[in-house]
Amino acid sequence: SYVLTQPPSVSVAPGKTARITCGGNNIGSKSVHWYQQKPGQAPVLVIYYDSDRPSGIPERFSGSNSGNTATLTISRVEAGDEADYYCQVWDSSSDHVFGTGTKVTVL
Amino acid sequence: QVQLQESGPGLVKPSETLSLTCTVSGGSISSYYWSWIRQPPGKGLEWIGYIYYSGSTNYNPSLKSRVTISVDTSKNQFSLKLSSVTAADTAVYYCARYAAGGRDGYKSPVDYWGQGTLVTVSS
Numbered sequence: 485s486y487v488l489t490q491p492p493s494v495s496v497a498p499g500k501t502a503r504i505t506c507g508g509n510n511i512g513s514k515s516v517h518w519y520q521q522k523p524g525q526a527p528v529l530v531i532y533y534d535s536d537r538p539s540g541i542p543e544r545f546s547g548s549n550s551g552n553t554a555t556l557t558i559s560r561v562e563a564g565d566e567a568d569y570y571c572q573v574w575d576s577s578s579d580h581v582f583g584t585g586t587k588v589t590v591l
Numbered sequence: 592q593v594q595l596q597e598s599g600p601g602l603v604k605p606s607e608t609l610s611l612t613c614t615v616s617g618g619s620i621s622s623y624y625w626s627w628i629r630q631p632p633g634k635g636l637e638w639i640g641y642i643y644y645s646g647s648t649n650y651n652p653s654l655k656s657r658v659t660i661s662v663d664t665s666k667n668q669f670s671l672k673l674s675s676v677t678a679a680d681t682a683v684y685y686c687a688r689y690a691a692g693g694r695d696g697y698k699s700p701v702d703y704w705g706q707g708t709l710v711t712v713s714s
Contacts, residue, residue, distance in 0.1 A: 519636075526705065532699075532700040538702070570635065572636075572701075582636040
């Protein structure tokens with residue numbers, strides 16, 4: 485089965501840049517989506533098809549995908565960005581796969 | 592604005608069947624794929640399965656033997672049944688919609704989620 489690996493946690497100071505990685509075998513050949521989940525809430529789509537942003541998502545959120553790693557970048561981090569973040573792909577053999585999740589802490 | 596709302600018992604006994612329904616409002620269930628996703632307390636997201644409005648389904652292999660997802664287009668609802676539950680099935684269960692309509696919509700991201708409902712398996 486296809487596995488997506490994320491760092492358990494990332495800490496970042498306000499105003500700085502957070503980078504959250506999502507590792508998978510040849511993930512660059514797949515489309516990656518990213519979700520933000522705040523405590524007690526349902527996930528929210530923040531990046532889709534590697535680098536597209538849904539309407540209403542700040543430009544501070546961006547994504548890239550190449551080789552064996554996809555990356556979600558949050559620029560000029562704010563306190564409100566503190567949340568869990570999950571990557572997700574569709575794989576022909578495993579169907580829908582979510583990453584292990586990364587907790588972003590704003591210092 | 593599409594809205595999804597899960598409903599069903601919050602407590603299920605071990606070995607029994609968990610049953611949940613998702614009611615879709617603000618849009619038609621037709622032409623889209625719909626999914627169930629769960630999250631055990633303090634853990635990550637797990638895809639359970641999806642259904643097309645026409646009734647075709649696909650399930651997570653790890654749960655396939657116990658899962659049934661069905662759709663009722665007349666009521667704009669779809670449902671989840673998970674049999675022979677154990678404590679490991681305790682989780683928040685979300686219903687969700689895939690963003691793209693049409694036959695390949697299941698490959699698209701999830702754009703709408705229900706608020707989630709906690710189901711506890713305990714005697």
